[in-house]
Amino acid sequence: MKLGINFLPTVGPAEIAADRFYDECLELGAEADQLGFSHVKMVEHHFHEWGGYSPDPVALLSAMARTTRRVRLVTGAVTPAFTHPIKLASSLLVLDNLSHGRLDAGFGRAFLPSEFAAFGVDMDDSRALLEENVEAIQRLWTDSHFRWDGRFHRFGPLPPILPRPAQQPAPPVFIAATTSPETFTWAGRHGHHLMIIPVVASHEKLTGLLETYRRARTEHGHSRSHRLHVSYHAYVADSHAEAVERAEEHYAAYRDKQVEAYSSWRGTASAQYPGYERMEASARSTTLSDLMAADNVVVGGVSEVGAALRRIHDLYPGAEISLHCRYGSITHAEALRTVRLLGEKVLPDLASLGPEEAGQD
Numbered sequence: 001m002k003l004g005i006n007f008l009p010t011v012g013p014a015e016i017a018a019d020r021f022y023d024e025c026l027e028l029g030a031e032a033d034q035l036g037f038s039h040v041k042m043v044e045h046h047f048h049e050w051g052g053y054s055p056d057p058v059a060l061l062s063a064m065a066r067t068t069r070r071v072r073l074v075t076g077a078v079t080p081a082f083t084h085p086i087k088l089a090s091s092l093l094v095l096d097n098l099s100h101g102r103l104d105a106g107f108g109r110a111f112l113p114s115e116f117a118a119f120g121v122d123m124d125d126s127r128a129l130l131e132e133n134v135e136a137i138q139r140l141w142t143d144s145h146f147r148w149d150g151r152f153h154r155f156g157p158l159p160p161i162l163p164r165p166a167q168q169p170a171p172p173v174f175i176a177a178t179t180s181p182e183t184f185t186w187a188g189r190h191g192h193h194l195m196i197i198p199v200v201a202s203h204e205k206l207t208g209l210l211e212t213y214r215r216a217r218t219e220h221g222h223s224r225s226h227r228l229h230v231s232y233h234a235y236v237a238d239s240h241a242e243a244v245e246r247a248e249e250h251y252a253a254y255r256d257k258q259v260e261a262y263s264s265w266r267g268t269a270s271a272q273y274p275g276y277e278r279m280e281a282s283a284r285s286t287t288l289s290d291l292m293a294a295d296n297v298v299v300g301g302v303s304e305v306g307a308a309l310r311r312i313h314d315l316y317p318g319a320e321i322s323l324h325c326r327y328g329s330i331t332h333a334e335a336l337r338t339v340r341l342l343g344e345k346v347l348p349d350l351a352s353l354g355p356e357e358a359g360q361d
Contacts, residue, residue, distance in 0.1 A: 001313055001353040002320040003346075004039030005032050005339060006076055006231055007060075009053035010257040010327050018053055022060065024332040026067050028325070028339055033068035035343025036351070039104065040064060041076035041229070041322050046115050050254075050261035058091045065099035073099050076195055076229070076322070077108030077176040080133030081126055082119045085153055086161070088133070089140040092171065093163050101166035106195050106229075107134050108176030109183075111273060114264035123270045125152070131186060134173065141170040174229065177209070184209045188216030193227040195322075199296040203315055214359050228358035230316050233291070234298040234323035235330070236305050236338040236346070244292075246334070247299045251288040254328030258283050298323060302345045309350055318358035 007025055029040045042060050045051025054060060061073040073095065080088060096103040109126040110116065116123045132150045139146055140161045147156035165171060175187040176195045187194060194213060198206060214224050233254075235247035262280040269277050291297035298308045312321055323342070326335035 001309065001347075001350040002038035003309070003342065003350070004037050004041060004071065004074070004229075004320060004322050005029070006041035006043070006074075006322040006324050007054060008043045008045070008051050008324060008327065010050050010254050011053060012049035015329075021053055022063070024326075024335075025060065026064055027332070028335055029064045029071065030067045031336060031339050032343065033071045035339065036347060037071055037339075037343060038320055039072040039074050039229075039322070040068070041074035041106070041231075043076055044078050044082075044108075044110075045112070045261075046082075046118060048112070048114070048257070048261035048264075050257040058088075058095050061103075062095050062098050065095060065102065068099075068102075071102065072104050073102050074104040074174070074229070074322075075106045076231075077106035077174070079110040079115075080107055080137065081110060081121050081129040082115070085133045085136040085148075086140065086155065086158075089137040089161060090163075092137070093141065093161065093165055096166045096171050097163050099166075101171075103167070103171045104174055104193075104227075105137075105171045106174035106176060107137075108195075111276060112261060112264050113268045113270075114261075124272050126272055127182065128152075130175075134175075134192075135190075138170060138173065141165050172227065174227070177213075179205065179209070181209060181212055184213040185216045188213040188222070189220045191217060191220070191222035193229075195229040195231070197231050198315075199232070199291065199294075210359075217359075224359045225318075225357045226359050228316060228319040229322050230312065230319045231322040231324065232296065232298045232312070233327055234305070234325050234338060234342075235334075236299075236341040237301060238341075240301040240304050243300045243304075244288075247297075248288045250328035250330045250334075251291075251297075252328065255283060255286065257328070302341055305342070306346045306349060309346065310353070313350070313353050316358060318355040318360060 042057035044057050046055045057075045109130045136148050144160045145157045174193040174195050177183040178200045235243050237243035265277045325338045
């Protein structure tokens with residue numbers, strides 16, 4: 001089993017200064033690297049205290065590239081709709097080289113109306129922007145004298161982009177997918193890897209979407225085998241009771257920030273995002289107890305967390321599990337304890353679980 005950590009910051013200046021928070025992220029990443037975790041992942045969000053301390057995951061991961069040696073560094077995910085493809089392609093290759101070829105490039109559509117409004121991007125174009133810009137970025141990585149004549153950007157012909165990829169022919173590409181069959185199908189058709197969040201959809205629904213994705217892969221000449229990231233909130237303590245008590249408090253603080261960000265959907269609806277206008281109400285009513293009952297969170301003492309990770313492995317064989325260890329009001333010391341307990345007492349017992357990739361028969 002491959003286990004990593006991810007960052008979706010839910011703090012603001014009133015709680016901790018950004019420079020100190022980033023130092024603490026780097027310490028957590030270095031600890032995960034030393035303990036044998038497989039990856040560190042960072043999201044892109046803007047303005048809100050739900051995610052807003054990570055507006056540039058490439059910059060944060062570039063710093064982490066110099067304090068780690070083994071973990072894969074995952075953009076989980078950057079938003080091509082908000083950055084010109086030449087700029088994003090170049091920035092990602094700097095990270096690939098700084099890390100000596102440890103970049104996993106994850107891309108997503110974004111979904112908060114406030115972010116689209118700030119960048120002057122039409123939400124109804126989000127899918128087309130993702131598909132067009134990811135293709136342009138991949139072509140920039142691999143092609144020479146490249147000309148792009150897309151709907152949103154036109155440029156070239158260009159000389160080979162610099163720097164060149166450290167990973168040849170190019171870094172692996174992941175697509176963040178939630179509930180849209182179109183996204184799963186498109187990702188499979190192009191042979192991209194996947195990042196999913198099981199809390200957003202039931203396991204039954206995700207099973208069907210993953211099969212849709214794998215069928216699209218094989219129909220377009222790609223292997224059914226692929227890499228899959230699945231993400232969960234996590235809290236590990238010395239006892240199950242302490243973990244549940246503390247995680248409930250921290251998740252409530254996380255939920256407050258989440259609801260504020262989701263409130264940007266008020267008065268907004270989009271055919272590209274059916275049902276998203278109901279996310280605020282859904283988030284507001286969700287508790288840690290609900291997540292635990294649905295097995296959509298990893299919380300407990302060492303034995304309970306080990307059992308939970310085995311259940312996730314059984315549901316998504318070959319998946320790389322990403323654990324969000326610092327959310328809401330979780331302190332740096334608590335996050336470090338979670339990472340250390342996972343690395344020292346849980347991961348050794350799970351490391352031999354296979355298969356290596358998802359989708360293997």
